[in-house]
Amino acid sequence: VHLFLSFLLGLLLVSSPAGVPVQPMWYLHCTRYSWINLYMTWNKAQQFCRVNYTDLVSIRNEGENVEIMKKAQGSPFWIGLFNDPWKWSDGAQSKFKKWKNWEPNNWNLNEKCVEIRPDGTWNDADCSLQKQFICSQSK
Ligand SMILES: *[C@@H]1O[C@H](CO)[C@@H](O)[C@H](O)[C@H]1NC(C)=O
Numbered sequence: 001v002h003l004f005l006s007f008l009l010g011l012l013l014v015s016s017p018a019g020v021p022v023q024p025m026w027y028l029h030c031t032r033y034s035w036i037n038l039y040m041t042w043n044k045a046q047q048f049c050r051v052n053y054t055d056l057v058s059i060r061n062e063g064e065n066v067e068i069m070k071k072a073q074g075s076p077f078w079i080g081l082f083n084d085p086w087k088w089s090d091g092a093q094s095k096f097k098k099w100k101n102w103e104p105n106n107w108n109l110n111e112k113c114v115e116i117r118p119d120g121t122w123n124d125a126d127c128s129l130q131k132q133f134i135c136s137q138s139k
Helices: 003-012 042-052 062-072
Strands: 023-027 032-042 079-081 113-116 122-126 130-136
Touching: 032 042, 032 062, 032 113, 042 079, 042 130, 062 113
Parallel strands: 079 130
Antiparallel strands: 023 032, 032 130, 079 113, 113 122
16 A cells, blocks of 8 residues: 555656756655756765755665656666665665676676666666666755
């Protein structure tokens, strides 16, 4: 039931005043999510979110993962998880993880940032790659 409610809430779209360009955005519980259609390194994406929103997105349960995954249907993009050990950019304490099989593998000892793939699973990736991302804004 909780998952179903999350779906419904996720469908609540927000419209913008005419003429004001905004990124696609939606709400889940009390968090506003914005999918940012710009390609940035993980660190630049974090900066972008912290200045313009609250932070890179945290994913704390399966319902949130499903909602966020829907935005990843084109290509993988950054989420707020990073290494040493794995922690969330916004300080979320969630232990929820959705790794793809055999991930994280820290390929070349150079994969410290996490992307979500179109199927909703997570992969550790090179932070210097440029990807789209989702910012969250808590209210
Ligand atoms: C905040 O958003 C503006 C407009 O999209 C962008 O030009 C700027 O670079 C962003 N700030 C950071 C620190 O990324």
